[in-house]
Amino acid sequence: QQQVKQSPQSLIVQKGGISIINCAYENTAFDYFPWYQQFPGKGPALLIAIRPDVSEKKEGRFTISFNKSAKQFSLHIMDSQPGDSATYFCAARKLTGGGNKLTFGTGTQLKVEL
């Protein structure tokens, strides 16, 4: 059972464009939603995270939009740069009774072209 579904699987964006990655979850017990960035040969690194009591969080060029009723959240990368080319994972976590373990999506491979 895939608890966090992520799309698209891959994405090509022109430099300066907006990259959008979407995730949907099923378990309403999830109450923390981070996005991770992973470069080849490296471990995932936390990019930005949101809790369900807010609908949007912005940090620099990165924004998470959260729709609790639809059980969906998305990552927007504004002014995408070649250095943003990486694999992005959404994740979800149960803060209460979940041991803080993360359930990850399947990943989106982003390529930003010049």
Place this chain on the structure above:
Amino acid sequence: GAGVSQTPSNKVTEKGKYVELRCDPISGHTALYWYRQSLGQGPEFLIYFQGTGAADDSGLPNDRFFAVRPEGSVSTLKIQRTERGDSAVYLCATRLAGATGELFFGEGSRLTVL
């Protein structure tokens, strides 16, 4: 060290052999997680330690997999009678105590079972 250290970075073994993968956490991080990442997939939870004890081992796929953390710091993931399907990158992540602490991932140990 400054980050989570995992050794070996690469391990090639033959089917049926025993392997050990080591994780050195960030100093002071009491919580430690093991994840497995197959090619083209997101990390999958294996086991979580709080201190020396395994607080949640629900992700271990079968009894060939075992992990220890005898002194509450370094952890070793042990795989017996390896199978080709065990080939993956094994990621270790650690965090400070407290439910909302950010997870810091190591670069992983890539296991290839021939």
